[in-house]
Amino acid sequence: xxxxxxSLLRVHNEATRSPTPSPTPSESLxxxxxxxxxxxxxxxxxxxxxxxxxxxxxxxxxxxAGESFGLLGPxxxxxxxxxxxxxxxxxxxSGSLTIMGLDPxxxxxxxRAHLGVVPQQDNLDEExxxxxxxxxxxxxxxxxxxxxxxKADELLEFAQLTDKANSKVDALSGGMKRRLTIARSLINExxxxxxxxxxxGLDPQARHILxxxxxxxxxxxxxxxxTTHYMDEAEQLCDRxxxxxxxxxxxxxxxxxxxxxxxxxxxxxxxxxSERNASIGVELQGIGERLExxxxxxxxxxxxxxxxxxxxxxxxxxxMTSLVRRSSLEDVFLRLTGRSLVD
Amino acid sequence: MTDxxxxxxxxxxxxxxxxxxxxRARRWGSFFYAEQVLRVMRNYGWSVILxxxxxxxxxxxxxxxxxxxxxxxxxxxxxxxxxxxxFVAPALLVSAxxxxxxxxxxxxxxxxxxxxxxxxxxxxxxLIPQQIxxxxxxxxxxxxxxQSVVYFAVVAMFGASPSPWGxxxxxxxxxxxxxxxxxLMAYAASIxxxxxxxxxxxxxxxxPLFLFSGTFFPLDSLPMAVRWIGWISPVWHGTELGRVxxxxxxxxxxxxxTHVVFLLATATVGWVLVRRQFVKRMGS
Numbered sequence: 001x002x003x004x005x006x007s008l009l010r011v012h013n014e015a016t017r018s019p020t021p022s023p024t025p026s027e028s029l030x031x032x033x034x035x036x037x038x039x040x041x042x043x044x045x046x047x048x049x050x051x052x053x054x055x056x057x058x059x060x061x062x063x064x065a066g067e068s069f070g071l072l073g074p075x076x077x078x079x080x081x082x083x084x085x086x087x088x089x090x091x092x093x094s095g096s097l098t099i100m101g102l103d104p105x106x107x108x109x110x111x112r113a114h115l116g117v118v119p120q121q122d123n124l125d126e127e128x129x130x131x132x133x134x135x136x137x138x139x140x141x142x143x144x145x146x147x148x149x150x151k152a153d154e155l156l157e158f159a160q161l162t163d164k165a166n167s168k169v170d171a172l173s174g175g176m177k178r179r180l181t182i183a184r185s186l187i188n189e190x191x192x193x194x195x196x197x198x199x200x201g202l203d204p205q206a207r208h209i210l211x212x213x214x215x216x217x218x219x220x221x222x223x224x225x226x227t228t229h230y231m232d233e234a235e236q237l238c239d240r241x242x243x244x245x246x247x248x249x250x251x252x253x254x255x256x257x258x259x260x261x262x263x264x265x266x267x268x269x270x271x272x273x274s275e276r277n278a279s280i281g282v283e284l285q286g287i288g289e290r291l292e293x294x295x296x297x298x299x300x301x302x303x304x305x306x307x308x309x310x311x312x313x314x315x316x317x318x319x320m321t322s323l324v325r326r327s328s329l330e331d332v333f334l335r336l337t338g339r340s341l342v343d
Numbered sequence: 344m345t346d347x348x349x350x351x352x353x354x355x356x357x358x359x360x361x362x363x364x365x366x367r368a369r370r371w372g373s374f375f376y377a378e379q380v381l382r383v384m385r386n387y388g389w390s391v392i393l394x395x396x397x398x399x400x401x402x403x404x405x406x407x408x409x410x411x412x413x414x415x416x417x418x419x420x421x422x423x424x425x426x427x428x429x430f431v432a433p434a435l436l437v438s439a440x441x442x443x444x445x446x447x448x449x450x451x452x453x454x455x456x457x458x459x460x461x462x463x464x465x466x467x468x469x470l471i472p473q474q475i476x477x478x479x480x481x482x483x484x485x486x487x488x489x490q491s492v493v494y495f496a497v498v499a500m501f502g503a504s505p506s507p508w509g510x511x512x513x514x515x516x517x518x519x520x521x522x523x524x525x526x527l528m529a530y531a532a533s534i535x536x537x538x539x540x541x542x543x544x545x546x547x548x549x550x551p552l553f554l555f556s557g558t559f560f561p562l563d564s565l566p567m568a569v570r571w572i573g574w575i576s577p578v579w580h581g582t583e584l585g586r587v588x589x590x591x592x593x594x595x596x597x598x599x600x601t602h603v604v605f606l607l608a609t610a611t612v613g614w615v616l617v618r619r620q621f622v623k624r625m626g627s
Contacts, residue, residue: 089466089626100361109368109469113361117467123460127383136379140468142367143358151356184464189358 037064040192040223041086045095048081048247055081057247058095065191068224070238072231072329074339078247079227080120083196086225087117099192113141116185120196120227122177124169130180131156131165138187151187158213159183175206182213192223199233211236231329243333250336255329262335263327264289266305270298270312270319280317287311292334301331368469376465376478377485384486395490398439399497406431406559407501422561425590432503433512433585434558434578436494440487440516441578444524445549447483449541452531455479456624463625472621476532480525480614484517491516504589512585515606519581522606523552525613532620552576557583580605 041063048056056078063069071079084090085097088104088111097104104111125133134152135145143151156162159179164172172180178198185193198214199207214237218224228234234241235255243250243258251258268288272280274296281293288302302308305324312319333339358364368375384391407428414427422430455462455475462475470478491513498504504512527544534540555565555572556579562570573579580602586592587599 087467091626107365108471109372110361110365112467113364113368113469115467119463119467121460123464125379125383125461125464126459127386132382136382137464137468139375139378140368140372140465140470141358141364142371142375142469143364147356147358151358154356185467187358188361188364188468190361 037066039063040065040100041069041225042098043082043086043095044097046082046085046092046097047094048078048085048090049093054247056085056092059242059244059247059249060095061242061249061252063223063225065223066221068218068226068237068239070234070241071225071227071244072229072234072238072241072333073227073244074229074333077229077244079244080196081247082244083194083225083227087115087194088112113188114190114192116188116190116193116222118178118181118185118193118195118198120200122181124177124180124184126169128169129165130161130167130169130172133169133180134184134187137184141188143188148187155183155186158186158216160209173206175202175209178202178206178210179213182210186217190222192225193217195224195226197227197229199228199230207233231333234329241329243329243336245333245337245339251332258329258332259327263331264301265303265327266301266308267325267327267331268300268302268305268308268312269321269323269325270300271296271321272298272317272319283315283317284312287315299331299334301327365469368474372470372474373477373481376470376475377481378478379465380479380482381485384482391486391490392493394443395493396497399435399494402435402439403428403432403497403501403503406435407503423586423592425592426503428501428503429505429590430586431559432498432501433589434556434582436491436498436512437516437519437581437585438553438556438558438578439494440491440520441523441552441581442549443487443490444483444520445527445545447486448524448528449531449544451479452528453534453537453541456532457535457537462621466625472625473618475625476528476617476621480521480528480617483524484521487517487520488513491520498589506589506591508591509589511588515581515584515588518606518610519577519584521610521613522577522581523609525610525617527613529613529616529620532617532624552578577606577609 039062041061043062044060045058046056046060047054047058059082061069071082073079081090085092086099086104088099088108091105099111100114102111125136128136131152134155135148138148138151153162153165156165159182161176161180161183164176169177169180182195182198195214199210202210211233214224218237224237226234226237238255240252240254241258242252251262253261271277277295277298278293280298281291284291284298284300288300288308290301292299292301300308300312309322309324312322411427411431465475466472492510494516495504495510495513499509531541551572555569556562556576557573558578562573562579565573583592583594584599584602584606587594
């Protein structure tokens with residue numbers, strides 16, 4: 001490593017290491033399996049407008065049973081609106097949408113009886129105790145207390161909240177409340193779980209605990225529908241995702257496929273100071289496959305980031321900091337929209 | 344003798360099918376939500392009980408023993424030939440229920456939609472907005488009824504309900520509470536920002552209705568210019584009906600029917616508006 005400030009980050013995602021654009025054998029197998037699985041959610045030309053604002057603009061997608069499907073996009077991209085339409089709590093303007101073969105507008109209770117929903121904003125009953133929150137919620141599904149009492153204990157165990165069972169909700173931390181909300185969404189044993197920004201506002205440790213719980217659900221065959229604006233979350237949890245911006249689908253595929261199709265293997269991030277970043281682009285021309293100049297840094301997309309960095313220093317350019325990392329969904333989004341995911 | 348097994352196999356927990364959930368929710372959803380509201384109310388059950396007993400005891404003692412001794416000494420005829428305590432008791436009973444309704448149907452509704460957003464939790468379940476509204480109304484009605492029954496029991500203990508039909512006044516008070524409360528609930532469900540609207544409702548609607556609805560003196564003794572306040576007041580209609588039941592107040596049957604129709608009509612219109620507002624707010 002020639003530059004002292006350089007650090008190397010490696011994203012542990014085997015597929016991103018492949019320089020070839022063709023799908024890996026496991027991905028081909030995955031797609032053929034997907035073709036055989038029935039869709040639990042099917043959207044065709046789905047549109048939602050609020051007056052002149054089109055929040056969701058003519059999107060179509062299918063989600064097969066057992067898949068972990070993500071909607072990745074910045075705030076205001078239309079992700080939550082799509083989730084609300086899937087949950088049958090928001091009317092679509094046009095297009096068609098079926099959940100388990102049912103239209104959520106005409107069969108709202110039947111559709112929601114299949115779902116577990118984790119909303120973006122916790123709406124737990126703070127005047128009830130932790131365990132009581134689960135029991136009361138289960139009653140909305142007409143579940144008997146003989147089922148709900150032991151089930152609540154089982155879910156508290158799953159959410160690592162057993163010792164808080166008799167605490168009031170307002171005594172819980174943000175991460176605990178989020179886990180309780182997830183536990184609550186599982187009280188009816190749903191086969192489809194809708195998660196709207198499940199880890200927003202949580203610290204890294206709380207996020208990792210949540211990811212672990214969600215991964216276990218995925219392993220048990222629950223279909224996860226997840227919105228997020230965190231690329232690492234999408235990479236960790238999603239088998240397949242759509243990148244949405246301004247209500248439209250910009251790209252669709254597995255995280256690995258999207259990265260392979262829309263970005264290079266590695267990215268070299270250089271910081272020359274906010275004054276010089278914009279002007280230095282000309283001097284960096286020809287290095288790597290593509291160059292992206294942002295206000296705070298310059299990104300060079302290259303198959304080999306270290307080699308690109310050597311070329312930069314060989315031209316007598318010495319950035320204040322440099323970083324070689326794997327390409328991520330953030331880069332995909334930047335490529336597709338010209339904007340960063342988290343502004 | 345058969346040997347008992349040392350261990351018993353525990354069957355795995357299984358929820359019933361989504362189809363059963365949806366069918367039960369469609370049929371009983373309002374009751375499911377009412378159960379939630381009652382569980383929350385149980386948390387402040389003691390204050391509900393103390394309020395239900397303490398308020399009538401304090402008011403009836405002050406009015407019936409204190410003020411009544413003065414009023415009765417001067418003119419019992421002004422109150423239809425009954426004691427002041429008998430005159431004022433049904434009015435206090437109805438007023439108390441209406442005041443409780445003004446609390447139950449204002450801030451908790453704002454809380455459900457805006458502050459803690461508790462209405463949106465069940466909204467993600469098979470329940471529909473109309474059931475959430477109805478559940479809240481049903482649980483609140485039960486509270487009004489229980490409070491009114493306790494209030495009436497205290498009234499009876501004070502000897503202020505000579506008629507055997509006096510207990511009906513507890514039902515009348517509950518209907519009066521809904522007559523006032525449901526339009527208020529519809530309004531509360533329409534508010535997006537709290538700008539002190541509920542404080543204004545308390546000061547400029549609830550208090551005038553309490554004071555100018557024939558509560559402490561007959562409505563006829565008020566100047567015509569303010570008598571209309573009583574005519575549009577659920578407190579007055581409820582109070583007049585209550586008096587018919589507690590001491591058999593002499594009243595034109597047509598007027599009695601008018602009181603019943605007024606209370607039921609405003610409660611029904613309020614209920615329709617509430618359901619419409621909940622659907623509008625939660626199903627955009």
